[in-house]
Amino acid sequence: MSEYVNFLMADVKAKNQAQPEFHQAVQEVAESIELVLEKQPEYRTAKILERIVEPERVIMFRVPWVDDRGEVQVNRGFRVEMNSAIGPYKGGLRFHPSVNLGILKFLAFEQVFKNSLTTLPMGGGKGGSDFDPKGKSDNEVMRFCQSFMTELFRHIGPNTDVPAGDIGVGGREIGFLFGQYKRLANEFTGVLTGKGLNWGGSLIRPEATGYGAVYFAAEMLATRNETLEGKTCLVSGSGNVAQYTTEKLLELGAKVVTLSDSSGYIYDEAGIDEDKLAFVMDLKNVRRGRMSEYAQKYSSAVYTEADRSADHNPLWAHKAECAFPSATQNEINDKDAANLLKNGVYVVSEGANMPTVPEGVTAFVDAGILYGPGKAANAGGVAVSGLEMAQNSMRYSWTREEVDQRLRMIMKSIHEACVAASERFDRKGNYVDGANIAGFIKVADSMLDQGIV
Numbered sequence: 001m002s003e004y005v006n007f008l009m010a011d012v013k014a015k016n017q018a019q020p021e022f023h024q025a026v027q028e029v030a031e032s033i034e035l036v037l038e039k040q041p042e043y044r045t046a047k048i049l050e051r052i053v054e055p056e057r058v059i060m061f062r063v064p065w066v067d068d069r070g071e072v073q074v075n076r077g078f079r080v081e082m083n084s085a086i087g088p089y090k091g092g093l094r095f096h097p098s099v100n101l102g103i104l105k106f107l108a109f110e111q112v113f114k115n116s117l118t119t120l121p122m123g124g125g126k127g128g129s130d131f132d133p134k135g136k137s138d139n140e141v142m143r144f145c146q147s148f149m150t151e152l153f154r155h156i157g158p159n160t161d162v163p164a165g166d167i168g169v170g171g172r173e174i175g176f177l178f179g180q181y182k183r184l185a186n187e188f189t190g191v192l193t194g195k196g197l198n199w200g201g202s203l204i205r206p207e208a209t210g211y212g213a214v215y216f217a218a219e220m221l222a223t224r225n226e227t228l229e230g231k232t233c234l235v236s237g238s239g240n241v242a243q244y245t246t247e248k249l250l251e252l253g254a255k256v257v258t259l260s261d262s263s264g265y266i267y268d269e270a271g272i273d274e275d276k277l278a279f280v281m282d283l284k285n286v287r288r289g290r291m292s293e294y295a296q297k298y299s300s301a302v303y304t305e306a307d308r309s310a311d312h313n314p315l316w317a318h319k320a321e322c323a324f325p326s327a328t329q330n331e332i333n334d335k336d337a338a339n340l341l342k343n344g345v346y347v348v349s350e351g352a353n354m355p356t357v358p359e360g361v362t363a364f365v366d367a368g369i370l371y372g373p374g375k376a377a378n379a380g381g382v383a384v385s386g387l388e389m390a391q392n393s394m395r396y397s398w399t400r401e402e403v404d405q406r407l408r409m410i411m412k413s414i415h416e417a418c419v420a421a422s423e424r425f426d427r428k429g430n431y432v433d434g435a436n437i438a439g440f441i442k443v444a445d446s447m448l449d450q451g452i453v
Helices: 003-015 020-032 034-039 048-052 101-117 138-155 171-185 208-222 240-251 274-286 292-297 334-342 358-367 380-394 400-424 431-450
Strands: 057-066 072-083 089-095 124-129 161-164 232-235 258-261 264-268 301-305 322-324 347-349 370-372
Touching (some): 003 020, 003 034, 003 048, 020 034, 020 358, 020 431, 034 431, 048 431, 057 138, 072 101, 072 138, 072 161, 089 101, 089 171, 089 380, 101 124, 101 380, 101 400, 101 431, 124 161, 138 171, 161 380, 208 240, 208 370, 208 380, 208 400, 240 258, 264 292, 274 292, 292 301, 334 358, 380 400, 400 431
Parallel strands (some): 089 161, 232 322, 322 347
Antiparallel strands (some): 057 072, 072 124, 258 264
């Protein structure tokens, strides 16, 4: 690292203690854009990166609610409004026990560059709560969401900050949140994305992150005159992103052999076909069951329980050509990355946010494989959120085919932007640097235009 990056990181760590994910995200971007800062010193003079790493606003609040037993519960709510240089804050809400300020700052920071890459006018933000919707009744989730929105509503709006869903926040939660916003603000506006189709939602929105990760992988493969057809793929997770990644891979002729949840993973050598995927969608979305039930139903599958003490995840140790990490941050460690490379994987397209540790990223880049980092590869979700905002503004709905075509073109544009930026700054083939540089320059130039604010 250069002296400038060392100084910046020392300052970031001193000001943001006990936030390792945020440190990791900032360091990756800082190292990628060193050459940009050298060639364009006006960014350093205006302290652009120092300003981007500092959120424009952080909102933290208590969320009291009453459970079905009549007992009062108290959770903590957050909204990190990171950067609005190119548009209103845009980013998901995450409800999960692991949520804390450091996690949300890392996600908001990544969101700034991801949104910049989409070509749409959206700033970056993220929010959520340490509330866990798992095991809660619909009425408990409703009461929590109403209490959460009672505070959040005063800080958001269609031209200010437009939250969406994330881990633990699906259609049910968005519905409850929107209903409470409408009641409090006394207006029907596109203040949240991921809404139901009957009341302002967009077709393809649930599928968008997964579809986009597959489209990005297809664009990377096209640079080598290859397609996804016939490729064996490892997919982690079993939520929204993993489900629709699998659906699009099947549509393009690939074979998916793994899915997982927090309890463990299944390996199905025969492949997860449309019928098996329908079972998974019912299992996770309706019955909210565990992946172990998949192995009980299909004899071709082997279930392996998660071992927290292990130094690697065996899901990433199977032979394949492609990997789609779609669960959570830092799920691929250095040993997992080595196993992927050893077993023939040469395409990695990240559906989750920052799922690979820095040592793993270095291994992928040094090996010269087609590695699509999350801020580029999983930008499809927020891209279609942006398209939902556009449809809301026009009071109009596009067809499924129109939205899918726009998503495909946005992912193609993101790929082209990454390639162009990497080549312009002598990092050809490095999608990590390409994504960081392309995302940074658009935000940085906008901040220069708008002065010291």
